[in-house]
Amino acid sequence: MTERGSETLSEVTARLSRESTEAYAGSRFSALSQDYFSRFSRDPAVTAGSGETQIDASWEILHALSAGDITRRMAGHLVEFLSQVMGLDLTIREVADLSGEGAQRIVLREEGGGVPDQTGSFTLDVRPSDLRVEGNDPDGLRDGIVKLVDAMAGRQAPVLTIGCQIYRPRLGVRLTNVPHQGSHRDVVFLGYNAVFAGGGDLYALSRSTAIPELIDRQQVAQPEPPLAARQYGLKTYAFVNTRQKFAGDHPIFAAHPDARGALTWSADGEYTLCTEHALVQQYLRESVRDIFETDPDLDGLVLIIGGESFYHCFMRPYGVEKGHTNCSRCEVVGAETVVANLLNLLAEAVQEVNPQAEVIAWPYSAEHVWSKDRSQQGMIEQMKPGTGIFTEIEKDEFVEKADGVRKHLWDYSIDLIGPGERAAAQAKACRDRGLSIYMKSEPELGFEAARLPHIPCMDRWAARAEALASCGADGAWVFPAFRPLYGTSAAEVNKHFWWDPVPPADDVLTALAGRITGEAESGRRLRRAWRHVSEAIEWSPELSPYYTGPTYLGPAHPMCVDPAAELPEVFHGLYLFRAEAQDAEGLKRHPTFFTEPRGDRDVFEVFYRRMEASLRQAVEEVAAIEPYVPDRCRLGFDAEVSSVRWFYHTMRTTANFYESCRRRDATAGCSADPDADRKRWVEVLEDEKENTLAALPVARADVRLDFYYGSDHTFPHLEDMLQAKLVLLDEELIAVRQEGPNPLKPGGPETV
Template sequence: MMHNSIMIRDRLREANQSSLHKERRKAHRFVRALNTHALPREEELKIAGNWLIYSNDSIPGMVEAITDLKEYWLKSGLSLSDDASQMIGIQLRVDIEDGCFTRLVTAERIEIMASTMKGIWAGIVHLQQELSARQAPFLKAGLIECQPSWKIQVSQSPFGSNYLVPDLSETYLSNDAFRMLAHSGINGMIIYGDWLCYVQSSIYPELNCVDYERNIMQLRDAIERAKRYGVQLFYVPVSPKLAMDHPLFVKYPKSRGAQNFSGLSENSPKIFNLCSSDPTTLAFHGEVMANLFKEAPDLGGLILIIGGESYYHCFMRPDKNGLEAHERTNCPGCKAYAPEVVVNGLLAATEEAVHRVKADAWIMAWPYSAFFWSSDPAQLQLLENMPEEVALLSTIEKDEWLQKDGYQKSIWDYSIDFTGPAGNLIQQAEIIKTREMQLVVKTETALGLECIQYPYMPSLQRLAEKWRHVSELNPDGVVQSWMFFGMWGSRAEELGWWASWHPEKTTDEVLVLMASRDFAENASTMIQVWSYLSEAAGHFPYVAHYFTGPEFLGPAHPFFFEDPVPLPIEFTSLLYYLQENEESFSSTVTDIRQTLLLDRFPHAMLKEVFKADEGREVSQLVIAEYEAAVAASEKAYLLIKDIPLPEDPILLQSLQEESLLCELIYRTFVTTAHTYRFLLLKEQLAESPNEAAFAEMKEIVKDELENTRHARHIFQEAPWLDLALRLDGKYPSSIQMIDSKLVMMEQGSTF
């Protein structure tokens, strides 16, 4: 999951020259004029005539809120006038719980009241959602009091916006990004990166940051700008990893903790994290984190990943070469302790220091991939003694074996297939409930690792089911996405708003509302399209490695009868997440390109993540699953392709975006099925020459060429789907890869 801050900053500077990124940072919402000829329902009032919208403009955020509501009002076909007698008032009231709002509707007056801008934006978005879903200018009359299902709903930043510290200026993280978050019901955004950027220490001055003042100023500014939109920033701090001869370790040898795994390069230095049991080092952690909240008191909280990355301790990623079987770390100071004792000590040192400065700051402990060190699969020993003021953040579906038709699938990371809840989370939630602590659930509201290349997977029935499972856990908060693509403002992400603000509505009710609003008379057809894609998403046979293979490259992925040497550079990339075992601020991963191709049937990985039932053959099960996904996604593609193009430009844009995405999903499944079949035949042919196998391989190549030619237009018409625009790596253009693939395969160089 980790990302390389330096590389993403460079990519972001490039991307910000792209008009697509600039456009997508805006709070795009498809707003159609309301149907004024509709008839009111019981307890509804018609919103007619001229209106005046007013507030106290001196309150930070009110101008932005009023501007947003006015924009919506006019786009919907409603009228505004400075001398209107009908008024919409937006006002703060201290007696309303934070994040909640009260709304009063009469024939002459609409009032939205809340105690903070978080509640004000919730009320404005709720009003707009209600009118848009109703598709008519009617609101429920009288007084309503609304509260969300959970206190915080945290997301990644929108597509094309930065989330990496310290570069949080408006150039890279615009106000439109926060506005877009607010419109999806999100009141928290993740920021991420090295906490060495914020060190001004009296304990370890050797780690002081020369740009500290500038970094703090940018952080404070971003927090204040986000606050105007009812959004808080939640920081995922990445701990130092330093060379063994770093001046700190020379001066204070006890500060040096575990030696980590070796890096990507033969010349990578030996790196060490800070010792997680040394009292001085623990005090240093507390000093730095507490100072963050002193300098930026409106920072929402910390998300401390204490499993396999980010908030380092000496049991997280130690190099275990030369250790005895019972030894869990090579750190001299920590090896005498159980890992749970050390991790809880680190959490306590951080939490106590922060809460002395800001009592209501969220401190979340996230045992993501804690199997690296945990004494039990669900980290129950950790939770039984975890500081009570620390909230548990845990993932809805991770670390589960899912029984499928003929096999078991390892859900080793985020999945769109398995909707949860995972057994470990159920056990964890029980302990948290018993101890009366706070629970925050991590989910993915738009995709899974099986389909990480899309901005969203329109498998809405399946994604809605995942939200139901989140809701059933009754969490205090939700983190609804990690930083894989960037928030898109899609219907998939909108499901989170409905789950929080209208938990009483069924999945069918929500889908009908969204489909009717965005596709009008084609609503029922679109719901069927989403159903077919939900079916297709259930046929991913395993969660593949990050950012590789036909599942990721889609129809740009080639295959060869004889592997080319060297591999064409257009099928390689720089993968930022491989920074994990490099020194802090290292640029090593900028020099080492990685192949994106799957060039062998993945037997080795399947042994780790796939268990065939007795009497079933692994490779045939995998291929059968991908072919089933092809069949289901083809139904979706053919159905949406035949929808007549509407004249309304807003309906047309909605349909075209969804149609291009559906076609890419279908053609990606086709390429994936072709690739796996081809690679298995290639393997068989290498063992025993067979004319029939060779003929079948040539037929697969012929079919794949046709699929690839048909796919090219997708990236021309929807450049937002091109891999070259991603910010989590430096990838070649999808069109460039497709063209190279077509040349090689059409010229017969693969034969």
């Protein structure tokens, strides 16, 4: 990583954003997030069979003269799909009356379909010589067109099964991010009806003059309303924060000393503003009202009130126990009341402008920072109408495994499907009070292997999609919190479970695998590969610390034959997210590796070997079909293979690291058979060299794997780390192969 010691945090993040954008745009896999239709292709051998109808160039698309903007836009996208993917150029005709019969027509209606009293429902009526997509409303028609496109894409031809089916949405709000370098069109075709829009630093967005000392933080231009989202009828939520805190000598505290809130993070840390102070409350009220006066159509304001982002006096106070604060005013009020008061205050201000809008609180890590109970019951009991919660479906639960392993899901995971006990308790508490409850899931990431573009355990993602829809939440918020949305198969699977009737999960995944590979038999093998990856997750013993160790670095992780050796700088990186405390913390370099295994070393080693074995089976399955996948399916298939292979190389490295450390310690200690331990140690290191070499072409082919473009962290480029690792391995192998003094004892050779 190039040294740029004079850069500020904002300069570093801006530069990395530019570089990441350019690098990703040059990757072939960027098509998956830039153009949703790029994953589809037509199989020229497929034609209509018994009970099917086939669209051809003689057909046309009809909608009413009175059709709204959403319908017109979606009709245009249907034309795009048929032309781009199916090779059919159909025209759109506007008519005064859609009730008549006719042939070779795709009729799009904004009313008359679905279930009369259910917003967003629709009917898909396929007849022998025409078809109708009829929504209960424009949103229903929009989603009906998505269903129509999926049906043809899955068949790999403009062929549809004859029949009439009513579809009903199972979730009122389905929120995600715009795919990386993509558009709101792709949000819709991924099955969502809501996005984040606007938002940011509340101090920058504010127009309040209640505290003159904060005016210099205001940005000159206000963000434009999210017109692109609303052209599709998408709901919009603004995510706001107050992360930029205040030095003790900031002018605000000279003018208003009693507005000083808690000292945060460290003895030399920064201060937050006290949200129980009347002037601060006036400022907050006016600031959020400013946001909604600028954009009164916003559906909600979202803020993290747990362990980061939107600060109050119980968030990371320095020098006190959990549930306490160093702000004397708030200490006597109590954490649950202070946070509930903040939410109620903001909701009142928001609803002065838009009575239908909500303030949605995300209690991320609240149980570790300030909450008396793990499900924030005390806070929820004091929240008023107009507020709500969104919460992680699996976070902060424990998964009991064999051999006494108790895996703590301290962050995002695809091990527990959910909802966990904490999320279920929060949902019940919200329902009891008539508050909205939304469930959060990552669309592609799990910290079992956080560098993968997606964890290709599709059985688990399908089960998660079903859990999100059936848990009783008001919505599913499935967006990446740490990185871009890559638009992988994991991201697209959710929608197949979010409308009734729901097809069997195995049918969905078998059809998806067949579409990705181009034909049924290859699809069955990809389907088996996904099962093997899902089985591997069962043997994952822990979630390692953020972006550290072999489960993150994979084959770039050094073997640390000498744990006391100083490793090259290439194995150190910037953890930019540490700027949550102060900007300077995000610019400090830290080791990215472990020198010692974690947890119950012997048990974890067995678990990682079992993960490796399952993933090897997955690699064998995709390797067997790789020569037979047609060129038209290469993009989607290669995206699957990249994640499968990298996951395998990652767990092979992790297992090798654990065993290498065990053999290292045995030869340095009281080994019963030091020669056998040394021999096996050499074999493990040789295997790791082979693994690292095999991983190089995977790394070169997929920029999404490169740690340099880590979003909230940045390390040296992946290939540079792999090459440095290979140099280290050669040196380490020389040291370990020697006969005589142990390389780790006095008198042994230098290994690094």
